[in-house]
Amino acid sequence: MTVNGWIQILVFIAIVVALARPIGGYLDRVLEGERTFLSPVLGPVERGFYWLSGVKPTENQSWWAYCGGMLIFHLFGFALLYGLQRLQGMLPFNPQDMAAVAPDLAANTAMSFATNTNWQNYGGESTMSYLVQMAGLTVQNFTSAASGIALAAALVRGFARAESRGIGNFWADLVRVTLYVLLPMCIVLTLFYVWQGVPQNLSPYVEATTLEGGKQVIAQGPVASQLAIKMLGTNGGGFFNANSAHPYENPTALSNLVQMLSILVLGAAMTNVFGRRVGDERQGWAILAAMGVLFVVGVFITYWAEAGGNPLLTALGVDPSAGNMEGKEVRFGEALSALFAVVTTAASCGAVNAMHDSFMPLGGAVPLANMLLGEVIVGGVGAGLYGMLLFAIISVFVAGLMVGRTPEYVGKKIEAREVKMTMLAILCLPLVVLGFTALATVIPAGLAGPANAGPHGFSEIFYAFTSAAANNGSAFGGLTGNTMFYNSTLAVTMAVGRFAMIVPMLAVAGSLAAKRKTAVSVGTFPTHGGLFIGLLVGVVVIVGGLTYFPALALGPIAEHLAMLAGSVF
Amino acid sequence: MSSGPRAASLFDPALIKPAIVESFRKLDPRVQIRNPVMFVLEMVALVATVLMVRDIVGGAKGVGFTVQIVIWLWATLLFANFAEAVAEGRGKAQADALRRTRTETVAKRLLGVSDMFEQVRAPELQVGDVVLVEAGDTIPGDGEIIEGVATVDESAITGESAPVIREAGGDRSAVTGGTRVLSDRIKVKVTAAAGSSFLDRMIALVEGAVRQKTPNEIALNILLAGLTIIFIFAVASIPSFADYAGGAVSAVVLIALFVTLIPTTIGALLSAIGIAGMDRLVRFNVLATSGRAVEAAGDVDTLLLDKTGTITLGNRQATAFLPVRGITERELAEAARLASLADDTPEGRSIVVLAKEKHGLRGMEMGELKARFVPFSANTRMSGVDHEGAVIRKGAVEAIIEHAQGLGIGKMIPPDAERIANDIARQGGTPLAVSRNGQILGIVHLKDIVKGGIRERFAELRKMGIRTVMITGDNAVTAAAIAAEAGVDDFLAQATPEAKLKLIREEQAKGKLVAMCGDGTNDAPALAQADVGVAMHTGTAAAREAGNMVDLDSDPTKLIEIVAIGKQLLMTRGALTTFSIANDVAKYFAIIPAMFLAFYPQLDTLNVMSLATPQSAILSAIIFNALIIIALVPLALRGVRYTPGGAAALLRRNLLIYGLGGIIVPFIGIKAIDLVVSAVGLA
Numbered sequence A: 001m002t003v004n005g006w007i008q009i010l011v012f013i014a015i016v017v018a019l020a021r022p023i024g025g026y027l028d029r030v031l032e033g034e035r036t037f038l039s040p041v042l043g044p045v046e047r048g049f050y051w052l053s054g055v056k057p058t059e060n061q062s063w064w065a066y067c068g069g070m071l072i073f074h075l076f077g078f079a080l081l082y083g084l085q086r087l088q089g090m091l092p093f094n095p096q097d098m099a100a101v102a103p104d105l106a107a108n109t110a111m112s113f114a115t116n117t118n119w120q121n122y123g124g125e126s127t128m129s130y131l132v133q134m135a136g137l138t139v140q141n142f143t144s145a146a147s148g149i150a151l152a153a154a155l156v157r158g159f160a161r162a163e164s165r166g167i168g169n170f171w172a173d174l175v176r177v178t179l180y181v182l183l184p185m186c187i188v189l190t191l192f193y194v195w196q197g198v199p200q201n202l203s204p205y206v207e208a209t210t211l212e213g214g215k216q217v218i219a220q221g222p223v224a225s226q227l228a229i230k231m232l233g234t235n236g237g238g239f240f241n242a243n244s245a246h247p248y249e250n251p252t253a254l255s256n257l258v259q260m261l262s263i264l265v266l267g268a269a270m271t272n273v274f275g276r277r278v279g280d281e282r283q284g285w286a287i288l289a290a291m292g293v294l295f296v297v298g299v300f301i302t303y304w305a306e307a308g309g310n311p312l313l314t315a316l317g318v319d320p321s322a323g324n325m326e327g328k329e330v331r332f333g334e335a336l337s338a339l340f341a342v343v344t345t346a347a348s349c350g351a352v353n354a355m356h357d358s359f360m361p362l363g364g365a366v367p368l369a370n371m372l373l374g375e376v377i378v379g380g381v382g383a384g385l386y387g388m389l390l391f392a393i394i395s396v397f398v399a400g401l402m403v404g405r406t407p408e409y410v411g412k413k414i415e416a417r418e419v420k421m422t423m424l425a426i427l428c429l430p431l432v433v434l435g436f437t438a439l440a441t442v443i444p445a446g447l448a449g450p451a452n453a454g455p456h457g458f459s460e461i462f463y464a465f466t467s468a469a470a471n472n473g474s475a476f477g478g479l480t481g482n483t484m485f486y487n488s489t490l491a492v493t494m495a496v497g498r499f500a501m502i503v504p505m506l507a508v509a510g511s512l513a514a515k516r517k518t519a520v521s522v523g524t525f526p527t528h529g530g531l532f533i534g535l536l537v538g539v540v541v542i543v544g545g546l547t548y549f550p551a552l553a554l555g556p557i558a559e560h561l562a563m564l565a566g567s568v569f
Numbered sequence B: 001m002s003s004g005p006r007a008a009s010l011f012d013p014a015l016i017k018p019a020i021v022e023s024f025r026k027l028d029p030r031v032q033i034r035n036p037v038m039f040v041l042e043m044v045a046l047v048a049t050v051l052m053v054r055d056i057v058g059g060a061k062g063v064g065f066t067v068q069i070v071i072w073l074w075a076t077l078l079f080a081n082f083a084e085a086v087a088e089g090r091g092k093a094q095a096d097a098l099r100r101t102r103t104e105t106v107a108k109r110l111l112g113v114s115d116m117f118e119q120v121r122a123p124e125l126q127v128g129d130v131v132l133v134e135a136g137d138t139i140p141g142d143g144e145i146i147e148g149v150a151t152v153d154e155s156a157i158t159g160e161s162a163p164v165i166r167e168a169g170g171d172r173s174a175v176t177g178g179t180r181v182l183s184d185r186i187k188v189k190v191t192a193a194a195g196s197s198f199l200d201r202m203i204a205l206v207e208g209a210v211r212q213k214t215p216n217e218i219a220l221n222i223l224l225a226g227l228t229i230i231f232i233f234a235v236a237s238i239p240s241f242a243d244y245a246g247g248a249v250s251a252v253v254l255i256a257l258f259v260t261l262i263p264t265t266i267g268a269l270l271s272a273i274g275i276a277g278m279d280r281l282v283r284f285n286v287l288a289t290s291g292r293a294v295e296a297a298g299d300v301d302t303l304l305l306d307k308t309g310t311i312t313l314g315n316r317q318a319t320a321f322l323p324v325r326g327i328t329e330r331e332l333a334e335a336a337r338l339a340s341l342a343d344d345t346p347e348g349r350s351i352v353v354l355a356k357e358k359h360g361l362r363g364m365e366m367g368e369l370k371a372r373f374v375p376f377s378a379n380t381r382m383s384g385v386d387h388e389g390a391v392i393r394k395g396a397v398e399a400i401i402e403h404a405q406g407l408g409i410g411k412m413i414p415p416d417a418e419r420i421a422n423d424i425a426r427q428g429g430t431p432l433a434v435s436r437n438g439q440i441l442g443i444v445h446l447k448d449i450v451k452g453g454i455r456e457r458f459a460e461l462r463k464m465g466i467r468t469v470m471i472t473g474d475n476a477v478t479a480a481a482i483a484a485e486a487g488v489d490d491f492l493a494q495a496t497p498e499a500k501l502k503l504i505r506e507e508q509a510k511g512k513l514v515a516m517c518g519d520g521t522n523d524a525p526a527l528a529q530a531d532v533g534v535a536m537h538t539g540t541a542a543a544r545e546a547g548n549m550v551d552l553d554s555d556p557t558k559l560i561e562i563v564a565i566g567k568q569l570l571m572t573r574g575a576l577t578t579f580s581i582a583n584d585v586a587k588y589f590a591i592i593p594a595m596f597l598a599f600y601p602q603l604d605t606l607n608v609m610s611l612a613t614p615q616s617a618i619l620s621a622i623i624f625n626a627l628i629i630i631a632l633v634p635l636a637l638r639g640v641r642y643t644p645g646g647a648a649a650l651l652r653r654n655l656l657i658y659g660l661g662g663i664i665v666p667f668i669g670i671k672a673i674d675l676v677v678s679a680v681g682l683a
Helices: A003-031 A039-053 A063-090 A103-114 A130-160 A170-196 A223-232 A253-277 A281-308 A311-315 A333-346 A361-372 A383-402 A416-440 A454-469 A484-514 A530-564 B013-025 B036-058 B063-101 B198-207 B215-236 B238-244 B251-261 B264-283 B291-298 B329-340 B346-359 B397-407 B415-426 B454-463 B476-486 B497-509 B521-529 B541-546 B556-596 B601-606 B614-638 B647-680
Strands: A206-209 A215-218 B106-110 B117-121 B130-133 B143-147 B149-153 B164-167 B180-183 B186-190 B286-288 B302-306 B312-323 B372-374 B382-387 B390-395 B430-436 B439-450 B467-471 B490-492 B514-518 B532-536 B549-551
Touching: A003 A130, A003 A170, A003 A253, A003 A281, A003 A333, A039 A170, A063 A103, A063 A130, A063 A170, A063 A484, A103 A130, A103 A484, A130 A170, A130 A223, A130 A253, A130 A383, A130 A484, A170 A223, A170 A253, A223 A253, A253 A281, A253 A333, A253 A383, A281 A333, A281 A361, A281 A383, A281 A530, A311 A530, A333 A361, A361 A454, A361 A530, A383 A416, A383 A484, A383 A530, A383 B215, A383 B556, A383 B647, A416 A454, A416 A484, A416 A530, A416 B215, A416 B238, A454 A484, A454 A530, A530 B215, A530 B238, A530 B556, A530 B601, A530 B647, B013 B063, B036 B063, B036 B215, B036 B251, B036 B264, B063 B198, B063 B251, B063 B264, B063 B614, B215 B238, B215 B251, B215 B264, B215 B291, B215 B556, B238 B251, B238 B556, B251 B556, B251 B614, B264 B286, B264 B291, B264 B556, B264 B614, B286 B291, B286 B556, B291 B532, B291 B556, B302 B497, B302 B556, B312 B329, B312 B346, B329 B346, B329 B382, B329 B390, B329 B430, B329 B439, B346 B439, B382 B397, B390 B397, B397 B415, B397 B430, B397 B439, B415 B430, B415 B439, B415 B476, B439 B476, B454 B467, B454 B476, B454 B556, B467 B476, B467 B497, B476 B490, B490 B497, B497 B514, B497 B521, B514 B521, B514 B556, B521 B532, B521 B541, B532 B541, B532 B556, B549 B556, B556 B601, B556 B614, B556 B647, B614 B647
Parallel strands: B302 B467, B302 B514, B467 B490, B514 B532, B532 B549
Antiparallel strands: A206 A215, B106 B117, B106 B130, B130 B186, B143 B186, B149 B164, B149 B180, B286 B549, B312 B439, B372 B382, B382 B390, B390 B430, B430 B439
8 A cells, every 4th residue: 555545545635525515415406396596498398397297296206206206217218228239130329230228137237227226248349239328228327327316316305305295205205406516527537538438429339450560449329428328326337348448438536536436425315415405414524434434444454465466476476566456457556446346336337347256355355245234324415324224213212222312313213124125125235135146156157257266266256246236337247147047136136125114114215204393402312423323324234234244254255364374266 | 109919029039930830831932923023033042953963964064063052042042031931921910900801790779769779790790781780789880970979888999998988979989890889879871881891991901902013113113123134234245255165064053153243132122111111000009091191291391280279289288377457366367267167168177276276266066156157159259157146257368358348337448458368379289268247357268288398209300301281260469379388390371171272282382392290070081181091090081081191009109100101111221222222232252253263263362252162152142141041130120220310311321231232241240150161161
């Protein structure tokens, strides 16, 4: 580890924290339907959408109406994307003449993008036409991100409102977030990436002659526009197979910084929206601080593991000061590769600028752990906040009992119904992660996937289902995922990881909104201080640790200890 | 505070024996199903037993280990049952004592207007019947005195041996079935049918027969069930993971891991904690109609207290004689004393007492005085004596001025009389003017006496985060002065029953939980509206019905104890839950390396406790898991210590003890057990 590396990491964290409040303020205004500086331009467009679709934006939906709207919307999104992939051969903007995508892969990809996962069992430049990239994948990138923010806003309203029947209007939230937040920011980011050298065209691929005289096909396409939302919406699906390690998708150190920032910026700002809504911004900072603690620890471990290099290679006389550079881009180095890996898995993005499969066992364990904890370290846009708030409910429940009061969080009593729904939401993840991993590690179709043997192969399978369930979408690499078995099981995993969690989460929102606010007294446990932050971190780590300890022991831990004993896989 | 036979010691042999029998009886799955964690444990133990039998019959290797695991699984279950049985046993002992008082009573049911009665057995009495109860009789059922006054021995209910006065009309008219009339005779209208009387309810309550899960207990049960499901996933996926790694894990070992992971510690003690909490309340002589009310008490934000009898002694007392210019204090005291000699009101008596204390004026009864007593009338608003030609009067200042002018002797009204009177009113006192032959001598200061030690009690409540509001019929000036002296946070002056109700609703609308103590019939609506309504046992039947708790000692400040017990109940549950979950860390470190050692030898690094062998590691973890239940029974029954103070400080302390302690203790415990297990050669 170098001082330079840490300075880069700390500068990055400082910018994220500095942006949380101003952007949070803007998001809050947008979500409440208040006027912003963009209203004169976008107001008519917004009203046009409502008029076209017959939506009454002021209608206050009950949690199940909100939930129903969200589910139907994504069902249509799924169907649309599936259709586009299957029909791409007959549709325009297909200069490379891509054929129809196979049904299982199309279904997997459609589910992947509808759930904000962006798990990719395909290589973008060799599978998808420009039309599918633009009208299919990029559109889903926008809508799944907007929907995530909307859902978090609904839960925040549950905490903020008192004796209210509804938790807001899904359609209005969706339109407002897309129109006032995602679209303008993406236009700016796209222009920035184009300036940095990212292509934005509809040209056919270019054939080049290399210095050795060989032929190389260089892929083209509308990359910058897809890249902007891929990061901002924590989607992570690369335009190219190599994702943000590809020089066209992440050309410079500056583009790398902006990509990492845009992964975390909206998620961090949502914590501030929560604070503002419940009338005490410190509540938001406390949540962000708990995320920050987990984040910094993750970065430290990964950076330490990667900068240390492989002891087996060191024993063979390789200079350890170079660290472990396998699978990393030289223009990013260990510090920024480690940081990117933690950022992208902390935030349910899944874009990568290095190959996680090539990380040291412990370095690779951190991205895995980030996802296993439920993507609550800033997390996916919106999803991170509602995931963390569910953990806050559990923390406050146990802590509240310990101070001798019926547990309450930001003025809302946490009772049987909230605990029940929260536990249901938390249970979804281990069910699909452990269930499908257990299945894949015994049946031949599953065992055909991993490229490596032993604990490392186990990690590849485990990572895939974890990434899908957490709606992250990053791949450990090494796993051949484009098979009937993995396409279908991963699609189910992604659907459960997203929607099976959202339904009980919205039930919590509805139940909280209907409650009255309780007054704060000396006997109320303060949820904005260090004690609460520590407690929340502890609960997240212990619940996650207890759930996955056996699997982690058989994967990265066994691999790490084996490496120390001199064997690799 | 009475205790007597009620406080049975924790491990009284008389309680232990039946508890052990009961532990086996509770193995019935129909009993266990009420507690999800323990039910799962029982099912798993059954499966393990079947596997053990199969191994024994099949003559499999290492069957001794399996037998030991199975024994400890059942022991865990029995220990949990034992904890509950001990808690219940303590209640049963109290219930039996109460039941003895409910021997067959014969009631004298009145037949009509005259005192004619027929003898009927108490259970045959109907609501509305009127019975005659004479000295020596046991009151046959709960009711209200409609005629007469009597001294009643209520020790059966309250444990208090001193008899109490019960009389018709007013706030002391309720009587309880099972108590005994010591003197006089009363007519009682029965208000509760047999089986639903106060005593019946009390017996059911302490026995735990009607114990329903409280809201927080239900929520906690859901959390524990959820954790159990998570561990089902975690353990059920291990066989295929092991298979992938080229090894296998036996079913018994998986069961051992599963049982140590699921929150058996808190699951085992959960109902014991609840029963013990109610039991503590009963030992403080408070009866709650439901556990819900006890939990709500822990959440109270605002406490409404009647001034009279709660914050102040029941009556005003004379504290000073303030003569007008030209009159000595002794002169005033003498006149005031004479005017009060025949005055039987507490105020009158206090004047006599003060005169004696301050000026040594004593002796002389009304009889030897040859004086004529003029009693108080609403018309004149004064009282006094005509003594040896002197007309002495005391009363409200305006009334005495009117009286003086009326006598027409032409005496001047002393200018300082009114000034003195105003001063007293400002201090929250009541001025009482005294005149002789139309000349105003001075003012007696009557003062509400704030009960000793009450200020400290309120300070304690404030530390708990509870705001106290005094309710009084006095005017705002007086109320403010008393409120300041007693140290309450706020007051409601000139309170009517409607105003009380309104205040409670306002507080509740602000999101606060309101507790209130009351005894009168006019308190009933407010008691019913309050989240926690504590009725005084001395109060009317209406008040007792409206509240959700009855304080047998009729001590309104008892609410502090009630709040503390409510909080303790929740804290104990929370602390043991935290402890239970924190324990899992060490158990993983004991079992996981042992489990996978055969195919991943490098995992021995995780064996941080250096446990002797894989078998002894697993066995030690499961033994620890069982023994910790027994070790924590006293804590579950006694409750976690509650000291009034900020929530953050409380949480920090409990997290340190039960969270951090919960992580560390099992590492030490499992290691110690492992040393014993391997030394003895069990595994």
